[in-house]
Amino acid sequence: MKKTKIIKNIIIDVDKCNGCRACEVICSSFHAMPKYSNNNPERSRIRVIHEPLRDVYVPIYAGEYAVAECAGRDKYIIDGKEYDECAFCRASCPSRDLFKEPDSGLPLKCDMCEGEDEPLCVKWCLAEALIYEEREVEIEEDEEAPDEIAIGLESLANKHGMEKVIDTIAQLSKTLKS
Amino acid sequence: MEIDLSRGNIEKVATDPRDTELYLGGLGTNAKILWDRVPPEVEPFSPENLLIFGAGLLCGTPATGCNRTIVSTISPQTKLLAFSMMGGFWAPELKYAGYDKVVLRGKSPELVYLWIHDDKVEIRDAAHLRGKGAIETAELIKAELNEPKAQVAAIGMAGENRVFYASVEQGRSSASRGGIGAVMGDKGLKAIVVRGTKDLNVAQPAEYMELCNEVLEYIKHREDNPIPGVMPILAGLGSPQEMKVHDEKWHTENFMWGNSRERKRDFWNDEVAKEWTETMEKARTRLISCFNCPMKCGATISMPGLPTYMMKCFTKLTYTMGAFSDLDFGLRIAQKATEYGVDGFSAPQVMAFALELLENGILTDEDFPEMPEDSEGRFFYLLDKIVRREGIGDILADGTHWAAERIGKGAAAYAHNNIKKTEQLPLKLSMLNPVYFLMYATGEKMNITQIEGQFPQAPFATKEEREAFVSDWIQVPDEKFKQYLLDWEFRGENSNPYYPTVQMSCDIVDWQETMHYIDDALGQCAGLSSFPLKPPYHIHNYPKFISAGAGIEMDEEKLKQAAKRYRTLVRALNTRRGMRRKDEKPPANHWKKRFPELEEELLDTYYKFKGWNKEGIPTIESLHELGLGYVSDDFIERGILVEGEEDFPQEVSAATEES
Ligand code: SF4
Ligand code: SF4
Ligand code: SF4
Numbered sequence: 017m018k019k020t021k022i023i024k025n026i027i028i029d030v031d032k033c034n035g036c037r038a039c040e041v042i043c044s045s046f047h048a049m050p051k052y053s054n055n056n057p058e059r060s061r062i063r064v065i066h067e068p069l070r071d072v073y074v075p076i077y078a079g080e081y082a083v084a085e086c087a088g089r090d091k092y093i094i095d096g097k098e099y100d101e102c103a104f105c106r107a108s109c110p111s112r113d114l115f116k117e118p119d120s121g122l123p124l125k126c127d128m129c130e131g132e133d134e135p136l137c138v139k140w141c142l143a144e145a146l147i148y149e150e151r152e153v154e155i156e157e158d159e160e161a162p163d164e165i166a167i168g169l170e171s172l173a174n175k176h177g178m179e180k181v182i183d184t185i186a187q188l189s190k191t192l193k194s
Numbered sequence: 195m196e197i198d199l200s201r202g203n204i205e206k207v208a209t210d211p212r213d214t215e216l217y218l219g220g221l222g223t224n225a226k227i228l229w230d231r232v233p234p235e236v237e238p239f240s241p242e243n244l245l246i247f248g249a250g251l252l253c254g255t256p257a258t259g260c261n262r263t264i265v266s267t268i269s270p271q272t273k274l275l276a277f278s279m280m281g282g283f284w285a286p287e288l289k290y291a292g293y294d295k296v297v298l299r300g301k302s303p304e305l306v307y308l309w310i311h312d313d314k315v316e317i318r319d320a321a322h323l324r325g326k327g328a329i330e331t332a333e334l335i336k337a338e339l340n341e342p343k344a345q346v347a348a349i350g351m352a353g354e355n356r357v358f359y360a361s362v363e364q365g366r367s368s369a370s371r372g373g374i375g376a377v378m379g380d381k382g383l384k385a386i387v388v389r390g391t392k393d394l395n396v397a398q399p400a401e402y403m404e405l406c407n408e409v410l411e412y413i414k415h416r417e418d419n420p421i422p423g424v425m426p427i428l429a430g431l432g433s434p435q436e437m438k439v440h441d442e443k444w445h446t447e448n449f450m451w452g453n454s455r456e457r458k459r460d461f462w463n464d465e466v467a468k469e470w471t472e473t474m475e476k477a478r479t480r481l482i483s484c485f486n487c488p489m490k491c492g493a494t495i496s497m498p499g500l501p502t503y504m505m506k507c508f509t510k511l512t513y514t515m516g517a518f519s520d521l522d523f524g525l526r527i528a529q530k531a532t533e534y535g536v537d538g539f540s541a542p543q544v545m546a547f548a549l550e551l552l553e554n555g556i557l558t559d560e561d562f563p564e565m566p567e568d569s570e571g572r573f574f575y576l577l578d579k580i581v582r583r584e585g586i587g588d589i590l591a592d593g594t595h596w597a598a599e600r601i602g603k604g605a606a607a608y609a610h611n612n613i614k615k616t617e618q619l620p621l622k623l624s625m626l627n628p629v630y631f632l633m634y635a636t637g638e639k640m641n642i643t644q645i646e647g648q649f650p651q652a653p654f655a656t657k658e659e660r661e662a663f664v665s666d667w668i669q670v671p672d673e674k675f676k677q678y679l680l681d682w683e684f685r686g687e688n689s690n691p692y693y694p695t696v697q698m699s700c701d702i703v704d705w706q707e708t709m710h711y712i713d714d715a716l717g718q719c720a721g722l723s724s725f726p727l728k729p730p731y732h733i734h735n736y737p738k739f740i741s742a743g744a745g746i747e748m749d750e751e752k753l754k755q756a757a758k759r760y761r762t763l764v765r766a767l768n769t770r771r772g773m774r775r776k777d778e779k780p781p782a783n784h785w786k787k788r789f790p791e792l793e794e795e796l797l798d799t800y801y802k803f804k805g806w807n808k809e810g811i812p813t814i815e816s817l818h819e820l821g822l823g824y825v826s827d828d829f830i831e832r833g834i835l836v837e838g839e840e841d842f843p844q845e846v847s848a849a850t851e852e853s
Contacts, residue, residue, distance in 0.1 A: 034490045036483035037283075045403070052399035054288060055256055058391040067342070067492050068365065069333065069502045118391045133272050142414065142488035162799045 032145035039137035049169040063125040079106025081123035218715035221250030222760035224266035251716015261485040269372040281484035290390025302382030304429030318340025320384040326534025328363035348385035348534030359540035366504035370537035397745030432489035433721040453546035454518035454620035509538030516542030634780035653682040669732035
């Protein structure tokens with residue numbers, strides 16, 4: 017049996033971004049407690065990396081939390097324009113100060129403005145650099161999203177062998193209990 | 195926050211909530227500090243002069259376009275209060291760092307910069323930045339601090355060398371008028387660098403957000419519905435869209451070229467249009483906005499072989515027209531001028547003035563050793579001389595008024611486009627417009643664009659157009675303004691200069707000016723408020739913004755009264771520094787058709803309306819009414835006012851309509 021699922025998509029047109037940071041203002045304001053009681057771009061789940069003199073404008077969304085930085089880094093050159101290291105990465109990662117609560121250091125992640133009709137950063141971006149789109153896709157009924165831990169363990173097992181992983185877990189469980 | 199640059203002292207002082215209630219913030223509280231602490235004997239280049247960078251009351255909140263830094267000091271050019279506003283990103287960053295103002299006093303013996311990072315504030319050595327361009331400085335500082343997100347307000351060489359019209363530059367924006375960059379240079383301060391990562395609260399979150407959303411909706415509505423029947427640059431919102439618009443017929447044919455002298459009536463043709471459009475399109479990498487604003491009034495400009503810089507507004511044409519040249523030249527020299535940090539209105543006029551003096555034998559070739567022959571080359575030559583104060587440049591660096599005085603030999607006649615010693619937009623018109631007469635004469639912001647805006651500049655041709663215009667004119671503070679416009683004609687009885695009538699003119703000027711003063715206290719960009727027709731912010735929603743944003747109980751009357759209070763305080767500061775009626779004069783040649791009697795009547799009536807006496811000095815009574823008794827006491831003590839001898843006993847006057 018097939019069923020459908022909504023994919024929420026934000027299209028980012030960097031050519032249209034004017035660097036105004038309205039998206040940062042509204043995002044941090046929406047997520048303030050209580051709602052709209054303050055704003056602080058530092059807490060925003062979208063940040064605009066912009067360097068006007070080099071014409072670099074990259075609105076970037078907070079994605080997954082990364083415990084450790086990548087083993088290697090990437091650096092893009094597009095149309096002769098050199099972007100910063102990791103410029104397009106969404107991770108809240110120890111290697112950079114993006115997407116962390118300023119006081120607690122806890123990671124931030126875009127939640128597509130849960131509860132709102134449309135993402136507020138999109139609504140506030142009158143430049144139309146951010147466009148929201150919903151797409152329906154068909155998925156297999158039994159294609160349950162696999163458990164995150166399972167994915168992690170599987171990748172560890174592939175890398176180090178199943179036995180090693182089981183041993184380590186057993187050991188860890190002892191140290192953590194005591 | 196207070197910085198004593200002489201001693202290297204940093205002091206954090208809490209903002210007094212009572213002053214906030216009375217003077218709001220930004221310009222209002224800047225003026226209060228300057229009144230309290232800078233007596234009239236203090237010279238602009240004295241350690242006692244204060245230089246204040248004030249973020250407006252609501253800067254950094256989600257209110258679209260609320261990002262102005264209001265920089266105030268005593269101007270070397272006018273010796274009066276200078277207050278210049280800059281957009282961009284600096285004021286919100288200061289708010290996120292937890293401050294409303296940076297008040298600077300004293301003089302640093304060495305060139306330094308100030309680094310504000312939340313609670314950490316440091317004065318750092320800037321010796322290695324001496325002579326560096328303003329934009330270059332910002333980049334160097336961000337790199338050495340490893341703080342790419344820091345916001346930098348810096349001066350260039352012009353500020354360091356105290357050029358009287360030196361600006362403070364901040365990326366895409368600048369505070370240019372009145373020579374505040376010179377005061378900054380005199381204080382030995384190369385830059386103020388800010389980085390803030392704190393929360394900025396609003397008092398009533400849900401209400402405030404609703405107001406902000408309404409404003410956004412209205413901006414969209416206005417973007418989709420430009421005003422018909424007015425020039426394209428007046429039809430939309432924002433600062434004049436000079437970076438976007440290619441059609442410069444209006445400016446090039448109506449504004450004056452050279453030293454505000456020559457009108458070129460048939461200048462704009464297809465060939466020029468094509469060439470200038472190409473120049474702009476090649477140079478312009480992107481249209482850019484200030485903090486939290488969709489209007490994109492600025493642009494990044496890259497001219498071949500020159501470093502990239504950012505530009506906005508009319509600087510696009512001031513050098514071009516001053517030098518009788520083309521846009522390619524204008525954009526090239528503006529790159530240098532931005533790095534040097536000079537005011538784009540004054541600088542080209544000063545240079546054109548110098549060349550006129552040469553042409554007329556008042557200055558001679560000896561004053562300009564090795565100057566190139568061509569006009570463009572001469573402008574580059576003069577700019578370099580001025581910012582270094584070399585040779586004749588040292589004299590020209592004082593602006594047309596003071597330069598003429600130093601040169602003598604009739605040079606004053608060539609400094610012909612000044613009001614209160616400040617170079618104005620190069621405009622020369624035919625028929626006196628009573629509203630503009632009053633704005634030019636009495637404005638203390640020294641720039642017409644900083645007073646005008648809410649009322650159309652000219653009547654609409656037909657009744658239908660007028661009716662259409664007033665049909666959704668929600669911004670008027672009073673219904674009577676609609677009637678003023680409906681009855682205003684091009685010709686006949688109801689036309690300039692006798693219509694709008696003296697009384698109406700007072701009302702219209704007062705409304706327009708009040709809106710600008712409110713913007714300057716709140717930190718709102720005039721481009722979304724007091725400058726364009728039918729803006730999203732106006733007297734009816736502003737009180738709600740202040741209540742919900744700053745938690746100050748506010749209504750229209752109270753807001754008008756507050757604006758009147760600090761507007762009067764601005765006047766009082768200048769009165770105390772010697773400004774009088776004789777100084778309130780548009781350039782003699784601004785209009786060809788002048789009406790001396792009417793002009794006197796306009797001034798008399800307007801002064802009275804404002805609560806000022808015949809000399810333009812606020813009266814004892816009006817000062818007390820505004821809670822400015824301390825100003826009145828000071829005036830009496832100094833003999834500026836004598837009790838019982840005021841020019842206007844406050845009989846029933848126009849003012850009663852107002853408050
Ligand atoms: S609101 Fe839009 S234009 Fe403004 S910075 Fe964000 S993405 Fe860019
Ligand atoms: S979608 Fe919502 S949560 Fe995500 S970045 Fe935009 S405003 Fe923030
Ligand atoms: S209207 Fe223009 S100048 Fe004003 S804040 Fe917006 S972008 Fe800046």
